[in-house]
Amino acid sequence: MNYQQWLNYKEQELLVPRSKPASNSKQIQLSGLFNRVRCYFSQLFAFSDEPQVQEIVVDGKMQWKVYDPQSDRTLQLNSSQEVSMWLEERYYNRPINVWE
8 A cells, every 4th residue: 555545545534424415506516516626626637546536415415426547437335434445445456346
């Protein structure tokens, strides 16, 4: 595990579930716009095989969108614990059953 992978892993450990996502549709739209802009710039400046993790709001519920550039797959997960499990499985090259 390199230093960047370790930092990404530690960041996932610190994720705390939010009590209530924003209910205001304009807030959700602005949040989505901000996430897209942030994702664009992070992809523009980061050319690596590191997994990418985004918090997203779907139907008023917080979810996590993960992208694995090594396999070119995207997945939506329901909890930060699922994200941590996915990262560990990916790092240790164990079979990943969350894709199915």
